[in-house]
């Protein structure tokens with residue numbers, strides 16, 4: 001049985017002066033919930049102040065408001081009162097049904113501060129965004145996609161996704177028939193909106209690149225057709241740069257004509273695509289009144305897209321703009337509120353009824369594998385039925401063990417995960433963190449040796465060879481402690497105890513976008529001693545290798561270890577995932593899956609079987625009504641009138 005953990009975590013006050021405690025909170029439920037760590041001082045003050053302005057004094061309602069504020073900070077877009085009753089918090093919890101009624105009758109709802117719908121309590125802004133996203137998507141689903149030339153599409157699919165081998169889809173020479181990718185591309189050509197999902201290395205970007213060539217080819221055939229305006233975007237600058245590189249790489253396998261069709265494509269952050277607006281962090285130059293001019297918009301790494309950002313993107317799209325949303329819904333969700341990709345998949349799948357498994361051979365003359373194509377109409381590849389969710393399942397990148405482990409985690413099958421960890425060569429489970437000491441020290445010493453000799457390229461190679469991933473930043477299982485520990489181990493091993501802030505071999509992680517130096521949040525590097533004896537930073541950036549004076553670097557951290565969150569979107573040869581303690585709120589299936597799938601060749605999980613089982617059993621739950629709205633097919637409620 002899988003256990004759901006809400007994103008909301010309890011805090012333990014460190015003293016009576018802990019800044020998370022509201023010193024002037026009124027006696028009663030709010031104070032008790034605050035002291036039990038369920039809500040912070042900021043939540044209490046917001047609830048008391050807003051309650052006063054709206055004329056609401058009832059404690060249960062103010063508690064619901066404080067919890068709704070807290071829920072958003074914890075990643076949910078609304079508050080599910082039933083799930084909010086946390087048995088670890090020993091207060092007189094109101095009885096949920098009566099509690100909800102009290103909220104519904106509150107002036108907070110009458111004045112529009114709170115919205116109640118489907119039994120969920122929203123802060124107005126998130127309700128508005130959720131309704132808008134559902135409505136905009138619904139309208140896109142109902143719209144008919146631009147017509148396509150079927151025979152051109154058929155030849156284009158054969159050319160760009162050439163069938164391989166026999167009826168089993170196996171070339172016999174290790175090549176795999178891209179039957180799923182071909183079906184996915186067909187869906188995306190025939191629909192105005194497509195959600196393309198799949199684990200790492202399933203060829204999502206490759207499919208997108210080839211799909212774009214197909215779309216440009218279709219546009220070329222239209223009488224008086226113009227060159228397609230295509231936007232590639234992603235939620236972070238680094239993910240955008242990686243998307244651009246991956247599309248460029250994928251193009252290198254294409255014919256000259258197809259390469260020409262997609263050459264020169266750039267990728268932007270979603271913020272840049274939408275256009276900054278001075279003085280506003282979540283309103284953009286492009287909106288419903290000033291829509292984006294593009295014919296095709298591709299959003300990659302969509303698991304990291306928040307509800308707010310998705311709302312802004314959808315309102316800025318012209319109805320006829322083709323939208324392709326790409327990502328892995330099993331990974332950790334966005335830092336800001338929402339789990340939009342997972343909600344889209346769940347909601348659209350809900351409309352479809354059972355998941356459809358479509359024989360691709362019927363459409364493209366290729367007998368072979370089954371393709372998981374989830375479509376609203378029940379036929380995954382028939383045009384004109386509204387936008388489907390398409391999932392790629394064949395992994396091109398990993399050896400068997402990593403792929404099998406990822407699949408077992410995704411399926412919530414701890415027994416199978418443990419069996420894979422015990423049996424496969426490219427994955428292992430070690431219980432004692434000391435067991436990874438040797439590997440970490442070896443890497444750090446290697447880095448130090450190469451860096452001291454001025455071998456920047458070698459140092460970067462050594463750095464890319466292995467990543468230690470932690471769930472937490474602080475605490476005994478956190479990045480800070482492990483950074484110190486590795487330095488201490490290396491000192492013990494080598495007798496060198498001079499750890500100045502900038503030492504040769506110090507691995508670096510860039511922690512914010514630094515456009516002046518052409519560095520992006522997530523870029524990595526190593527401090528090296530150049531031939532002239534001066535310390536410089538050799539950096540691996542999305543634009544290539546860079547050598548910079550260390551004095552030019554501002555937001556950087558030591559990177560003997562990094563968080564799984566930070567590693568999202570990047571890969572390393574060998575990854576060690578350090579699981580946190582059993583009672584850590586971050587110990588979840590999504591965290592483990594995201595960590596494991598960062599590895600290209602080998603993964604080591606550090607933790608006991610018990611901790612691993614707990615991780616796989618616990619799913620992060622972000623309260624949201626989006627999946628329900630999409631599944632409801634009418635786009636959900638109207639203007640937020642309480643149910």
Ligand SMILES: Nc1ncnc2c1ncn2[C@@H]1O[C@H](COP(=O)(O)OP(=O)(O)OP(=O)(O)O)[C@@H](O)[C@H]1O
Pocket residue numbers: 176177178181198199200201202203204205206207246396397
């Ligand atoms: N049809 C195919 N035939 C052979 N190799 C393929 C095919 N599709 C993808 N690949 C290869 O598989 C690897 C992963 O592909 P790609 O980067 O497109 O996957 P992805 O799903 O976008 O991965 P990630 O989410 O990790 O970025 C690449 O090396 C790519 O060249």
